[in-house]
Amino acid sequence: MDLDRRSLFSGALRHRGSQQSDAEQLALKQKYQARLKEVEAMEPLSGLSLPTLLVEHRLSRRNFMMWASAMTAALMLPPIFEKQVAEAASLLNRVPVIWIEGQDCAGNSEAFIRSAGPTVEELLFQTISLEYHETLMAAAGFQSELRKQTAAQMYKGKYVLVVEGAIPQGESGAYCTIGAAGQTFYQEVQQLSAGAALVIGAGACAYYGGIPKAYPNPTNAVGVSSVVSGTPVINIPACPMNPINFVGTLIHYILTGAAPALDSTGRPIWAFGNLxxxxxxxxxxxxxxxxxxxxxxxxxxxxxxxxxxxxxxxxxxxxxxxxxxxxxxxxxxxxxxxxxxxxxxxxxxxxxxxxxxxxxxxxxxxxxxxxxxxxxxxxxxxxxxxxxxxxxxxxxxxxxxxxxxxxxxxxxxxxxxxxxxxxxxxxxx
Ligand code: SF4
Ligand code: SF4
Structure with missing residues (x-):
């Protein structure tokens, strides 16, 4: 992300922070700082660190700070938060993530992994502690089931559950079963969301059902918000979702420990607040x-x-x-x-x-x-x-x-x- 892009962001997006007084911004900065200290004290869960990856991929610290500057603007935060956004990005390896897929094309996963050269978002994706991801993990069958269950128990109440794809409810969910035990995707979403800190609906199908839900919706597919109750759901739609919106949502979570302000359909306002x-x-x-x-x-x-x-x-x-x-x-x-x-x-x-x-x-x-x-x-x-x-x-x-x-x-x-x-x-x- 270059400097031109930063100025494009700044010009196009109205900073929410610009409406805050200096005292309010300072109070928010202190709140973020306290939360960052808390996250930093946690054990890194992934062996990969951002500084090492930046060096490996020949991305300079300056490149990274330009990216952080653009991300700060995308999050509708004023420039004084750039350093904290950069810090939050480098702490993504503290967040355990369980990523499951139902009725989908894996396009949202591919949005992160299919490009000529790694972007900062892709490098950050590598640093996340991805405890389970059916498409990307080497394990299969009962071995992968065990991995998923172990992660869900070990990080109960702390992990972020990413749901990609729609959830069929027809025939008691039998149109989409997962894993060696043949559990329905519907059950899987319900069980894993109950132990999650946060659920992210990744892409258009997880948002409102996407193509699987299109008329005549033969499998009675629905989006993740229709299945999850009791755990906050953040929807990041689009086909595919934009990696910057996914990473931005995680950065916001690291900074605040909570979901960002959402619209009436569960989309972050910082990303989906404008036509x-x-x-x-x-x-x-x-x-x-x-x-x-x-x-x-x-x-x-x-x-x-x-x-x-x-x-x-x-x-x-x-x-x-x-x-x-x-x-x-x-x-x-x-x-x-x-x-x-x-x-x-x-x-x-x-x-x-x-x-x-x-x-x-x-x-x-x-x-x-x-x-x-x-x-x-x-x-x-x-x-x-x-x-x-x-x-x-x-x-x-x-x-x-x-x-x-x-x-x-x-x-x-x-x-x-x-x-x-x-x-x-x-x-x-
Ligand atoms: S231009 Fe429209 S269809 Fe294309 S990615 Fe953006 S929202 Fe989706
Ligand atoms: S109608 Fe479409 S192409 Fe025309 S200005 Fe609006 S968004 Fe752009």
């Missing part, structure tokens, strides 16, 4: 009514807004437009495809199709006044409400009164128009 539309690099084109109309047109060549190609950014809460993927290399909209809303509940049934949720060419009497000038939050919530009552075809851009522009070469045969040139499209055309 991606608010921080999208194509937003100026949306505001100007400049859209890609078909794949490969001049609008696409000029990185116009993808709303008409089905982008669901105005309905999707996530920080991917800021933190991006693969160490900030890029994200779906950056490479030319609209958002399919992968961090929203039930997105396979409601958002993942390549057409606009609401037809941008037709006026929308039911949402009068909700044009492109509307604030994105109002826009997203308003449209979701409209869809919720079953009204399907409505306008957004044209609600602003003939403001829509389309690339000249697309709207007519005028291929002489300058690249990226636009033609005013009059109301009613």
């Amino acid at each position: 991606i539309h608010n921080n999208c690099e194509r937003r100026a084109h949306f505001d100007a009514g400049e859209y890609v109309q078909q794949w490969g047109d001049l609008g696409a060549q000029n990185n116009f807004c993808l709303y008409k190609m089905g982008c669901k950014g105005p309905f999707t809460y996530n920080n991917c437009s800021i933190v991006r993927y693969n160490e900030g290399t890029n994200w779906p909209i950056g490479v030319g495809h609209g958002c399919i809303g992968c961090s929203q509940p039930e997105f396979w049934d409601t958002l993942a199709y390549e057409r606009p949720m609401i037809d941008a060419n037709i006026h929308a009497p039911g949402i009068a006044g909700l044009g492109v000038e509307a604030g994105a939050d109002k826009f997203g919530l308003g449209l979701l409400a409209v869809v919720g009552v079953g009204i399907v075809a409505h306008a957004i851009a044209s609600a602003a009164g003939g403001r829509e522009k389309v690339p000249a070469a697309v709207s007519s045969s005028n291929t002489d128009a300058p690249s990226g040139g636009t033609t005013e499209k009059k109301e009613g055309e």
Whole structure:
């Protein structure tokens, strides 16, 4: 993560800390310091330490501090907490983690392990004391079962349980059994969550059921929050979840010993508190009514807004437009495809199709006044409400009164128009 990315974070995210007085920040810093001392006194559980891994992978301390600086901004903390975030990251080897998988593709695990060069998040993942992970561990059969049970007993009340994948409830859970004893995944989640300090739902399937829960949901799959009771659940959706959001959640846990502030669906507000539309690099084109109309047109060549190609950014809460993927290399909209809303509940049934949720060419009497000038939050919530009552075809851009522009070469045969040139499209055309 480079310095540019740090400034991008700082600019795009409103620091929660900036709303606090100096005295409040100082009190919080002291609280974090006391907690860090407590964690530091614990025995390291993993043989791998972050400083050693940084040296092995030729990542300098400066690189790491730049990463810590960006992570601090991502957590919506002011810069005075950077040192503590770095310290918390180096203490991740004190956290025992049990990672189980049900109905999934292992994409969230792979998000950590499949890249050309290790990112800081990947190195941190190596330092975590991963007591059990079906996909990554060498043990199999009864041996791995024993490993899981031993870890659950040894670290009772202290371990973080990561659940990846949906949980089928149909046929008494028989659609997904785990291990040599054939226990259902449903039972496994219930038993292991009861002894955990915290449960993390990793990815879209653990969040709301993902693909397994999509219509007609033949296995009666559900997300982890529907199965766990009595232990805090933090959902980190997206398909896959972004490693930075997972590591950030663990760092927050090390700093505070608790779950971060969550929204009504259990997602950390620091990561899922903003619509991606608010921080999208194509937003100026949306505001100007400049859209890609078909794949490969001049609008696409000029990185116009993808709303008409089905982008669901105005309905999707996530920080991917800021933190991006693969160490900030890029994200779906950056490479030319609209958002399919992968961090929203039930997105396979409601958002993942390549057409606009609401037809941008037709006026929308039911949402009068909700044009492109509307604030994105109002826009997203308003449209979701409209869809919720079953009204399907409505306008957004044209609600602003003939403001829509389309690339000249697309709207007519005028291929002489300058690249990226636009033609005013009059109301009613
Ligand atoms: S509709 Fe999609 S592409 Fe357009 S500005 Fe919003 S998030 Fe970006
Ligand atoms: S752009 Fe949309 S679909 Fe893509 S990762 Fe972000 S939230 Fe998910």
